[in-house]
Amino acid sequence: xxxxxxxxxxxxxxxxxxxxxxxxxxxxxxxxxxxxxxxxxxxxxxxxxxxxxxxxxxxxxxxxxxxxxxxxxxxxxxxxxxxxxxxxxxxxxxxxxxxxxxxxxxxxxxxxxxxxxxxxxxxxxxxxxxxxxxxxxxxxxxxxxxxxxxxxxxxxxxxxxxxxxxxxxxxxxxxxxxxxxxxxxxxxxx
Amino acid sequence: xxxxxxxxxxxxxxxxxxxxxxxxxxxxxxxxxxxxxxxxxxxxxxxxxxxxxxxxxxxxxxxxxxxxxxxxxxxxxxxxxxxxxxxxxxxxxxxxxxxxxxxxxxxxxxxxxxxxxxxxxxxxxxxxxxxxxxxxxxxxxxxxxxxxxxx
Numbered sequence: 559x560x561x562x563x564x565x566x567x568x569x570x571x572x573x574x575x576x577x578x579x580x581x582x583x584x585x586x587x588x589x590x591x592x593x594x595x596x597x598x599x600x601x602x603x604x605x606x607x608x609x610x611x612x613x614x615x616x617x618x619x620x621x622x623x624x625x626x627x628x629x630x631x632x633x634x635x636x637x638x639x640x641x642x643x644x645x646x647x648x649x650x651x652x653x654x655x656x657x658x659x660x661x662x663x664x665x666x667x668x669x670x671x672x673x674x675x676x677x678x679x680x681x682x683x684x685x686x687x688x689x690x691x692x693x694x695x696x697x698x699x700x701x702x703x704x705x706x707x708x709x710x711x712x713x714x715x716x717x718x719x720x721x722x723x724x725x726x727x728x729x730x731x732x733x734x735x736x737x738x739x740x741x742x743x744x745x746x747x748x
Numbered sequence: 749x750x751x752x753x754x755x756x757x758x759x760x761x762x763x764x765x766x767x768x769x770x771x772x773x774x775x776x777x778x779x780x781x782x783x784x785x786x787x788x789x790x791x792x793x794x795x796x797x798x799x800x801x802x803x804x805x806x807x808x809x810x811x812x813x814x815x816x817x818x819x820x821x822x823x824x825x826x827x828x829x830x831x832x833x834x835x836x837x838x839x840x841x842x843x844x845x846x847x848x849x850x851x852x853x854x855x856x857x858x859x860x861x862x863x864x865x866x867x868x869x870x871x872x873x874x875x876x877x878x879x880x881x882x883x884x885x886x887x888x889x890x891x892x893x894x895x896x897x898x899x
Contacts, residue, residue: 574815574818574819575815577815577818578811578812578814578815579811580808581814581815581816582811582813585806585811586804586806588805589804589805589806590803590805592802592804593801593802593803594796594798594801594804599804599805602805602806603805603806603807603810606806606810606816607810607813607817610814610818611814611818611821612819679800682797682799682800683797683800683802685797686794686797686798686800686801687801689794689889690798705762705794705795705798705799706799706801708800710765711760711765716765719807724826726756726759726760726765727756729759729760729763729848730756730759733759733762733787733790733791733794734755734787736790736791736794737786737787737790737791737794740790740793740794740797741786741790742828743867744790744793746809
């Protein structure tokens with residue numbers, strides 16, 4: 559199986575099959591990153607597609623300094639930030655959510671809601687995602703790559719282009735922050 | 749080693765990113781440190797929760813679709829690149845034509861002079877306008893205005 563560098567060189571030479579292979583290699587990781595960052599299954603494929611197309615279009619700028627995934631990771635994270643910004647604007651522009659009808663529906667839905675296992679699981683996912691999103695960018699990146707993508711410290715250092723010591727510190731601090739945010743929640747549930 | 753360094757080592761221990769010696773050191777520390785035991789407990793719960801977020805959905809033909817989109821866009825680009833030089837040449841030719849027409853108009857206006865005699869052929873020779881108009885071959889707007897008013 560060809561390594562990333564060989565595939566990237568082939569793509570630069572106009573080989574579309576090589577590009578398809580690169581997409582296949584990283585589609586799962588990229589989709590997961592987008593999902594954990596945005597928390598919306600519907601948008602994952604669209605943004606992943608945009609990330610790969612953007613990577614292809616700016617491939618001439620990739621100089622083989624870091625790993626291909628590291629480069630792709632930055633493109634994906636920038637797109638996620640753009641998407642979050644767009645969502646905020648849309649939320650402010652749309653006042654639908656405060657109409658009397660919607661408020662009434664929301665009240666009724668809460669009144670009739672019985673917590674099932676599925677609902678509790680969803681609630682937990684939301685709380686954890688929210689806690690992750692509250693972390694600073696540096697800590698969030700490190701903890702997601704470690705806990706969600708199951709990367710080793712060396713892989714994280716390579717992806718984020720930081721030292722191994724920085725990886726250790728960031729992961730520790732992310733955990734310490736998560737402990738502050740989540741320990742009450744975990745205590746309530748046990 | 750101070751406690752903060754030990755906490756970082758505990759975090760590494762959780763990820764199995766420690767040497768054998770460090771592992772033994774952390775194990776000994778955990779026997780006596782409540783704070784670090786609690787840290788590990790919450791970190792493990794958080795890890796479980798993060799992993800429960802689940803996999804993102806990706807359709808079977810995603811890679812093929814993305815590669816196909818890129819290929820189609822590139823082909824469209826190539827087609828457009830063939831048309832582009834022609835369109836660019838046509839645009840510059842049009843600009844040159846417009847400029848030529850513009851300068852021709854300016855030159856034509858400047859070369860046009862008014863002869864006083866041509867204007868007063870039907871006027872009586874002793875009128876005030878005649879006196880003014882006959883004084884020079886080329887007339888200013890003021891001269892013409894004066895001649896018209898006097899007439």
